[in-house]
Amino acid sequence: MFLGGTNWFSGPSFLKKDEGAPPQEKIFGLVEPDLDTDVRPDSEEPFLVADLQSVIDRHQQWLTLLPRVKPFYAVKCNNTPAVLRVLRALSTGFDCASKRVQTMTFDSEEELRKISLCHPKARLVLRIAVDDSDSLLRLSAKFGAGLGLVEKLLGLAVDLDLTVIGVSFHVGSGCTGSQAFQKAIADARQVFDIASVLGVQISLLDIGGGSNFTSNCEESGPGGQMMYYINDGVYGSLSCIVNDPAHPPIQLLPHRAVGVGEVRYCSVVWGPTCDSFDKVSDSAMIPELQVGDWLLVHHMGAYSVSLSTDFNGFERAKVFPVVTEETRRLLELRHTSVKKQPGDTSVGQKEYCAL
Structure with a gap:
């Protein structure tokens, strides 16, 4: 500055x-x-x-500590092209808003009816409201269905011949207590049980974001x-x-x-x-x-x-x-080993050399 x-x-x-x-x-x-x-x-x-x-180190830390949880990067928070290229090379998922996405969330009857008209082949994830009182930025007041609405929403999805594949929640940004995740996962378990009774086969649990892994100090x-x-x-x-x-x-x-x-x-x-x-x-x-x-x-x-x-x-x-020279070479090798799709010019050694 x-x-x-x-x-x-x-x-x-x-x-x-x-x-x-x-x-x-x-x-x-x-x-x-x-x-x-x-x-x-x-x-x-x-x-x-x-x-x-x-970015690479934190991705590896995630895979080490949470091997069963695939990370999906929130593109909205930092869409710097070089960051996205590195994450793509690491086979990370992406969380974004686009007309071309095939998997999306819903939390109301109205959304289900709109989806049935505009994108009936979409893969749907039911977002539930959870306790986010321990978070600095709370989201459940705006997003998420209460547990009392789950059976009705899943039943409507069945009637509309829509495909529901999972459950999602978000405990809010800057969550200060692990109990919030424990309670939210327990609530999600109830949704899985309700879906099973209705014959809806769901297999995905989206645990959102909100983890606060930083510590503060004063001088x-x-x-x-x-x-x-x-x-x-x-x-x-x-x-x-x-x-x-x-x-x-x-x-x-x-x-x-x-x-x-x-x-x-x-x-x-x-x-x-x-x-x-x-x-x-x-x-x-x-x-x-x-x-x-x-x-x-x-x-x-x-x-x-x-x-x-x-x-x-x-x-x-x-x-x-x-990035370090060693990591740069590894990224170039990995990038050039990915088979290109017809017309895809976004992946290649020359592009990664410049990052």
Whole structure:
């Protein structure tokens, strides 16, 4: 971010790739070799670095911890092409809204009747309302059928000759208790039992999202208060501050080593627009910054790109995907081994070399 000059960058683990280089060279060493870009250390434009290795590592962690649960990536939260290509290479499923999908949810009679008219061959999943009281962003007030309606809805699906294949629920975003999932799965079990009695053979359980695997920490210091203006804010890549209550608190980190005894100041940090609503933080504990310093913001994946705007004439931050050379080669091999469909030009070695 630009501190009236201060630039910023977001990405979880890229600094480990070249520990010996000076701070700014570590960033630009990642984006310069293979990308045609005008971003330089003296640039005043914000940009994002997408750490594709982080995507791969988390996918592997999911498969290790939940081997029976196939992940479906929510495209709406970050549709960066390179991220989608990597997930496709990993054979991940995709959760999206499109006229061409063949599997969809329903939670009311009206939806079933519309589906019977517009897409009678669709594979349907009954979404149920569950207890989401432990979540920061609750969804069951808007989506999901109560258990008392399940038998009626499944019966109507049978009468309309529609195919119901499963049950889904969502405990809400930022769920803080595992009991919510336990109770929701128990409710889903009841739906399976009701379906069995009606002769409806369902085999899929969609457990939605909402898991909160992050932890928060606080810092304090003896310094006074400072105020900074940077070149990205809540109308840009940091929209999660106001739009996503489940997002962990934003941490602004200087792109340099901070001494153990270095004074940290309680700092007010503003975004670049004319709107006083554009405040990134009113209590960031950071050491004193100078014009031209860089700030890092980690874990800015979901919704940071898809909800950003160009309000007030400030362009959206560019995204530069990065990945280790070893993983890059593996992706290229896997991609080129996939048999192409007629007319499909989206998969190939040349495309993956550029990521």
